[in-house]
Amino acid sequence: MDFDLLVHAAWPAYEQRTHDGWVLRHAGGVTKRANSVLPLGSPADLAGAIAAAETFYAERGLPCVFSVGPRATPGLDGELAARGYQVVDPTVIMAGPVAREPVVHETRVEERPWQGWLETWWAVDGRYGTGLAEAERICTGVSAWYAAVEEDGVPVAVGRGVPQGGTLGVYCMATLPRARRRGLARSVLRALVRQCGGTSAYLVVTARNQGARALYGSEGLAEKGEYHYRMR
Structure with a gap:
């Protein structure tokens, strides 16, 4: 790929x-x-x-x-x-074949990001001040699916899946700190795989995020390459 x-x-x-x-x-x-x-x-x-x-x-x-x-x-x-x-x-860069594994937690999946989804993702990954509107514009620039495990109507774990031919691009995986270590991200990932179909998936994760790399590895994704940014 x-x-x-x-x-x-x-x-x-x-x-x-x-x-x-x-x-x-x-x-x-x-x-x-x-x-x-x-x-x-x-x-x-x-x-x-x-x-x-x-x-x-x-x-x-x-x-x-x-x-x-x-x-x-x-x-x-x-x-x-x-x-x-x-x-x-x-x-x-991690990628590999995927199967339709059971989704343990009830997971909401929509064709567009709703406000709660955006707020949860931004609460975890929003490193750019007031750029949420710009981030939404990027997300919705291509057809995608948006998944979330919700508690009391509030998304606590979210993810975005982009169907790209026979593969699925997985983005915006984020879990609120209070909801971590409960397998919610695994359910979000599996829900996206079920929704989007395809036989393979890929995602990118920062090298320092060992916990996420272990999770994705346990779901069948292997490290296939790497990239970095150069900034002056």
């Missing part, structure tokens, strides 16, 4: 500009994934392409960030390091 393109399609920046094979992505500064360069191919002028990217983000008041994944331009990572760009958020 071409994970660079799968992730790009499942988490779409609403402003995109191409430059010599690279995709410059902007979405109001919310998440590095949607506000970074996807550097595919080999530009004829590497230094010129980097300069174009830096100008693009400077014009929008954002730092220039590169997503360096399996298909990144050869030699780019070293060039960025030499220019003072630091590695940020090393991330593991």
Whole structure:
């Protein structure tokens, strides 16, 4: 699977500009994934392409960030390091076959994120101040399903599933601290698999999140690659 393109399609920046094979992505500064360069191919002028990217983000008041994944331009990572760009958020790609396993907890699944779903996800992963509206715009930029285990009408564990051909992209997995270690994330994941179908799934998780990596591994997903960001 071409994970660079799968992730790009499942988490779409609403402003995109191409430059010599690279995709410059902007979405109001919310998440590095949607506000970074996807550097595919080999530009004829590497230094010129980097300069174009830096100008693009400077014009929008954002730092220039590169997503360096399996298909990144050869030699780019070293060039960025030499220019003072630091590695940020090393991330593991996990994927594998999935089966329709029992969903232990009652799980609500909808075609669009509702307010409670958004608030729970943002409470866990909202590192970008007042960017919830921008985050919702990113999420709904492509067809997806939204799942949640609720308690007293309040989502306490959530996730987002994006059907992509025969595979499922899993995003926005988040559980409130008070509801952790109860298997709720497992139910959310399984509910998305049941809803979306397909024979395989993939997701990305920060390398430091050992608990999540163990959970996904127990559900049949194995580490298939990695990527990181370079930010100056």
